[in-house]
Amino acid sequence: MIYVHRLIARAAAAVLAVALPGVAIAADAAAGMQKAQVCIACHGPEGVSATPAIPSLAGQPAQFIATQLLMFREGKRKDPQMSPFAANLTNTDLNNIAAYFTAQKLTLPAVTADxxxxxxxxxxxxxxxxxxxxxxxxxxxxxxxxxxxxxxxxxxxxxxxxxxxxxxxxxxxxxxxxxxxxxxxxxxxxxxxxxxx
Ligand code: HEC
Ligand code: HEC
The missing domain is CATH 1.10.760.10 (Cytochrome c-like domain)
Incomplete structure (x- = not known):
C-alpha cells in the first residue's frame, strides 16, 4: 500500500512539475478552456455546477484539479460518469484545464439552507x-x-x-x-x- 502511494506521489509530482511557474511548459488557460468545453455539460458553465451530485470546479486550486484528473486517468479514482472524460487527457491537458478552472469565479446564489x-x-x-x-x-x-x-x-x-x-x-x-x-x-x-x- 505504501509502495502504491509512493508511486502515485511520484506520478503526481511528474505532472505537477509541469505546472510550476518558470518550468518550460507554462500552463495555458486558453487552451484549457477549449478542452473544457466537454466538461461544462456536467460541471456547469465556467465550472459552476448546478447539479447536486456533481462538484463545481471553479476556484479549485490548480494543483488539486490536475492531481484529481491524473488519478481518474490512471484509474486510481473511479467514477462511471467522470472516468471516461479523463482517460485521453495528456499531462499538458491536465495542467491547462486546471489553469482554466482555477481562474473561474465560483458565483453562487444566496444562502437558502437550514x-x-x-x-x-x-x-x-x-x-x-x-x-x-x-x-x-x-x-x-x-x-x-x-x-x-x-x-x-x-x-x-x-x-x-x-x-x-x-x-x-x-x-x-x-x-x-x-x-x-x-x-x-x-x-x-x-x-x-x-x-x-
Ligand atoms: C458526464 C458528466 C461529467 C463530465 C462530462 C465530466 N465530469 Fe468531471 N465529474 C463528474 C462527476 C459525477 C464527478 C464526481 C465523481 C465522484 O463522485 O467521485 C466528477 C469529478 C470531477 C473532478 C473531481 C473534483 C473534486 O472536487 O473532487 C474533476 C477535477 C473533474 N471532474 C474534472 C472534469 C473535467 C476537466 C472534465 C472535462 C474534460 C469533466 N470533469 C467532465 C462528471 C463529469
Ligand atoms: C490532515 C489534513 C486534512 C484535514 C484535517 C481535513 N482534510 Fe479534507 N481533505 C484533505 C485532502 C488531502 C483531501 C484530498 C484527498 C484526495 O483526493 O487525495 C481532502 C478532501 C476532502 C473532501 C473532498 C472534496 C472534493 O472536492 O473532492 C472533503 C469533502 C473534505 N476533505 C472535507 C473535510 C472536512 C469536513 C474536514 C474537517 C472535519 C476535513 N476535510 C479535514 C486533507 C484534510
Missing amino acids: AAAAQTGANLARQLNCVQCHGPALLGQQHIPRLAGQQREYLRTQLRGFKASTRFDMDGQMTSAAQPLSDADIESLAAYLANLR
Missing part, C-alpha cells in the same frame, strides 16, 4: 480543525480541495466515501480525518460548507 444545521456544522468544523488542511477560509490549497460553496450532496457523498474508505485518497489523511464523523456530523458539515460564501 441555518441550524449550518451552525452545528460550523462548530464541528472548528472543533475538528478542517481549516488546518483546507485553508483558513476553506478555499483549499495546493493538492487540497476548496470546500466553501461546494455542492451539498456531493460533499455528503464524499465524506461518507472517505469514512468507508471507498473514496480514493492519495495520502490517507482525509480518510483519517473522516473516521470520527457520524452521519449527523456529515449532514451538518455538508450544510455548513455548501452555504459558506
Whole structure:
C-alpha cells in the first residue's frame, strides 16, 4: 500500500512539475478552456455546477484539479460518469484545464439552507480543525480541495466515501480525518460548507 502511494506521489509530482511557474511548459488557460468545453455539460458553465451530485470546479486550486484528473486517468479514482472524460487527457491537458478552472469565479446564489444545521456544522468544523488542511477560509490549497460553496450532496457523498474508505485518497489523511464523523456530523458539515460564501 505504501509502495502504491509512493508511486502515485511520484506520478503526481511528474505532472505537477509541469505546472510550476518558470518550468518550460507554462500552463495555458486558453487552451484549457477549449478542452473544457466537454466538461461544462456536467460541471456547469465556467465550472459552476448546478447539479447536486456533481462538484463545481471553479476556484479549485490548480494543483488539486490536475492531481484529481491524473488519478481518474490512471484509474486510481473511479467514477462511471467522470472516468471516461479523463482517460485521453495528456499531462499538458491536465495542467491547462486546471489553469482554466482555477481562474473561474465560483458565483453562487444566496444562502437558502437550514441555518441550524449550518451552525452545528460550523462548530464541528472548528472543533475538528478542517481549516488546518483546507485553508483558513476553506478555499483549499495546493493538492487540497476548496470546500466553501461546494455542492451539498456531493460533499455528503464524499465524506461518507472517505469514512468507508471507498473514496480514493492519495495520502490517507482525509480518510483519517473522516473516521470520527457520524452521519449527523456529515449532514451538518455538508450544510455548513455548501452555504459558506
Ligand atoms: C458526464 C458528466 C461529467 C463530465 C462530462 C465530466 N465530469 Fe468531471 N465529474 C463528474 C462527476 C459525477 C464527478 C464526481 C465523481 C465522484 O463522485 O467521485 C466528477 C469529478 C470531477 C473532478 C473531481 C473534483 C473534486 O472536487 O473532487 C474533476 C477535477 C473533474 N471532474 C474534472 C472534469 C473535467 C476537466 C472534465 C472535462 C474534460 C469533466 N470533469 C467532465 C462528471 C463529469
Ligand atoms: C490532515 C489534513 C486534512 C484535514 C484535517 C481535513 N482534510 Fe479534507 N481533505 C484533505 C485532502 C488531502 C483531501 C484530498 C484527498 C484526495 O483526493 O487525495 C481532502 C478532501 C476532502 C473532501 C473532498 C472534496 C472534493 O472536492 O473532492 C472533503 C469533502 C473534505 N476533505 C472535507 C473535510 C472536512 C469536513 C474536514 C474537517 C472535519 C476535513 N476535510 C479535514 C486533507 C484534510
